[in-house]
Amino acid sequence: MKRLAALAILAILLAACAPRPEPPALATVSPDEVGLTWRECEADVPNFDLQEACFGQRFLRRTAAEEARRGTRSDDALRLSIGADSYEALDIGFGLCVYLKNGRPAKFLRSEQPEGWPAAISLVDVGGKAALEFDHDGHMTTVSHNGASMAVHDGRATVLYDGQDVCSLYGLDAAYRPYEMAGKLLFIARKDGQYFIVYDGRRMGPIFDCIALANRGGPDPSLPQCGGGRFWFWGLRSGQLYAVEVADPGAEQPPAVTDVASATVSRLQRVQDLCCPPRFGPNGDNYLTVRDGSLWLHSLASGSERKLADDVLTADWAGRAIIFTRQGQGPAAEVWLLDEGTGQTRRVGETLNPSRLVFDARGRLAVVAGDGFYLLDPASGERSALPLVQARSPGSQEWTELAFSPDGRHVAALEGTALSIVDLERQGKILVSDGIDPRRWGAFAWSGDGGQLAYATISQERTPALWLVNADGSGAQRILARAEGGAFAGLAWLPGTRFVVYQFVPNSNTATLQAEYQVVSADGGEPKTLFKNGLGLNLAHNGKVISVVRDLPGAEETGYWMAVLSYYVTS
Numbered sequence: 001m002k003r004l005a006a007l008a009i010l011a012i013l014l015a016a017c018a019p020r021p022e023p024p025a026l027a028t029v030s031p032d033e034v035g036l037t038w039r040e041c042e043a044d045v046p047n048f049d050l051q052e053a054c055f056g057q058r059f060l061r062r063t064a065a066e067e068a069r070r071g072t073r074s075d076d077a078l079r080l081s082i083g084a085d086s087y088e089a090l091d092i093g094f095g096l097c098v099y100l101k102n103g104r105p106a107k108f109l110r111s112e113q114p115e116g117w118p119a120a121i122s123l124v125d126v127g128g129k130a131a132l133e134f135d136h137d138g139h140m141t142t143v144s145h146n147g148a149s150m151a152v153h154d155g156r157a158t159v160l161y162d163g164q165d166v167c168s169l170y171g172l173d174a175a176y177r178p179y180e181m182a183g184k185l186l187f188i189a190r191k192d193g194q195y196f197i198v199y200d201g202r203r204m205g206p207i208f209d210c211i212a213l214a215n216r217g218g219p220d221p222s223l224p225q226c227g228g229g230r231f232w233f234w235g236l237r238s239g240q241l242y243a244v245e246v247a248d249p250g251a252e253q254p255p256a257v258t259d260v261a262s263a264t265v266s267r268l269q270r271v272q273d274l275c276c277p278p279r280f281g282p283n284g285d286n287y288l289t290v291r292d293g294s295l296w297l298h299s300l301a302s303g304s305e306r307k308l309a310d311d312v313l314t315a316d317w318a319g320r321a322i323i324f325t326r327q328g329q330g331p332a333a334e335v336w337l338l339d340e341g342t343g344q345t346r347r348v349g350e351t352l353n354p355s356r357l358v359f360d361a362r363g364r365l366a367v368v369a370g371d372g373f374y375l376l377d378p379a380s381g382e383r384s385a386l387p388l389v390q391a392r393s394p395g396s397q398e399w400t401e402l403a404f405s406p407d408g409r410h411v412a413a414l415e416g417t418a419l420s421i422v423d424l425e426r427q428g429k430i431l432v433s434d435g436i437d438p439r440r441w442g443a444f445a446w447s448g449d450g451g452q453l454a455y456a457t458i459s460q461e462r463t464p465a466l467w468l469v470n471a472d473g474s475g476a477q478r479i480l481a482r483a484e485g486g487a488f489a490g491l492a493w494l495p496g497t498r499f500v501v502y503q504f505v506p507n508s509n510t511a512t513l514q515a516e517y518q519v520v521s522a523d524g525g526e527p528k529t530l531f532k533n534g535l536g537l538n539l540a541h542n543g544k545v546i547s548v549v550r551d552l553p554g555a556e557e558t559g560y561w562m563a564v565l566s567y568y569v570t571s
Helices: 002-017 048-055 064-068 166-170
Strands: 037-043 072-074 077-082 085-093 096-101 104-110 120-126 129-135 140-145 148-153 157-161 174-181 184-191 194-199 202-208 225-227 230-237 240-247 266-271 286-291 294-299 305-309 315-318 321-327 333-338 345-351 365-369 372-376 383-390 401-404 410-415 418-423 428-433 444-446 452-458 464-470 477-481 487-493 499-505 516-521 528-532 534-540 544-550 560-566
Touching: 037 048, 048 230, 048 240, 077 120, 077 129, 085 120, 085 129, 096 129, 120 174, 129 174, 129 184, 157 166, 157 184, 166 174, 166 184, 174 230, 202 230, 202 240, 286 315, 294 321, 305 333, 345 365, 383 410, 383 418, 401 444, 410 444, 428 452, 452 487, 464 487, 464 499, 477 516, 487 534, 499 534, 528 544
Parallel strands: 157 174, 444 487
Antiparallel strands: 037 240, 072 077, 077 085, 085 096, 096 104, 120 129, 129 157, 140 148, 174 184, 184 194, 194 202, 225 230, 230 240, 266 560, 286 294, 294 305, 315 321, 321 333, 333 345, 365 372, 372 383, 401 410, 410 418, 418 428, 444 452, 452 464, 464 477, 487 499, 499 516, 516 528, 534 544, 544 560
8 A cells, every 4th residue: 555655646746747748629529420319408497307308207227238337336446347357446545546457557646525535436338448537626516597506516527538538638627427328438528617518539519608517426306317328417508507418319228117126235334323214315325314413414335424413303305405404492393404515504494393394396395384284495485385285184193294296296195094185286185095004104105207196005904905096086906915914104116117115014013123125016916025124215216225224134243234225127
């Protein structure tokens, strides 16, 4: 290690003294000249629903071949094999990272990233050549547009492709998000404060004033996505926001989802002093916990943690922002919004019950006010009534559970044992079932397109069942029943699939930690057990199921462990 550090210092000194030739000017091509398609869609704010409206899909998922071309992270290193060659990006301390090919240093890079945040972001095989994305300083600027904020990277970052620094090669100020398109390198570039796409060494498409970026990738309403031969990003140009798709028309699309493949548990880290399920971020890279009244942000990859706020009651994610509550002067709790990037907080409202913070498709927050709910816009602070839904069911002490449909047209409401669907556009209410167990959390969940609602019932004979119903209340059908009794809870749909994941608690198991997490097709069939002894779960849109597991099989010691399971499918 000392030898590597000495080599690093020497390399930096030599690089500083070496003359640098003038880089060639980037040629400009149109997308059709290089066999790609370019689509733009005007938007008001960046969100998933607009992506779906523009491109017919909310999220992009990498194919199995794309996943196989991505490097893996362990400790502070990224590793990738291409044929007989091996590549590593290794943090060696002193703010230095060494890039190795076949075990030999090929490049030394200086990082000013905060401790615990690796500067080597991604390592990917692009056309048989290694492409490393490296973030020198992680500097971000928050850009606001129509009340929505986007994180724009305006610091130093680069891409090394086949051992060459593309910034030096093409005279760029920064480079981000390397991706293979038709066997060639595509990335986002910045020069002289302007952002654009570079493909196969040529600038392609228009110039943008900014492109939404962040230090780490993952599905988020404002972050670039890639998968299946398509690349999505949000860009501002002349005051107008655009959703943009660059695509390879000849790319092989992933097969339709027909069966969930066997999942392998990956032990990431042990979790200490866990009192309740963590709240995972939208991309599954980090999570929130509230411990002794303090709000903490944890990195899933590194295991590091950072305190965000004190005097906190509850917390959750609102896209990339964090929403949390504090006890106010009276009976109501204050609602606060925290920008993870800047750390700035602001008060946006109040609620009578801090455990009931539910977001609708437009990013608004449903909060309890007296005997009803109202919708709070965290950006503007404006309120609007949520019709036909009470905060408490008549004559009951049970609080109402809510779930907004992804298309924003309906809300499912559990009032006591009665589950109803409220049509927000027509302001109508339809009773779906009066046999819901109010003691079980998450007894219903919307499909990804908002067209169906999955829900769990319990009969008078204590027989549990899973059902589907259309958003208009029609077509109720049972897809699963358990004659031996027990209960279903924690329902959710796997993103991009027709599969429902749930927690099943047998009658013999009174403790939640003894329950099983299972998955079943919404079209019927036999369920599959994913894992046991789980405490909450997160469905990340990168094709992972993330949970905290008690006494994970094969673990070196007992306790709580973070576990990740792949749910990629086989045809």
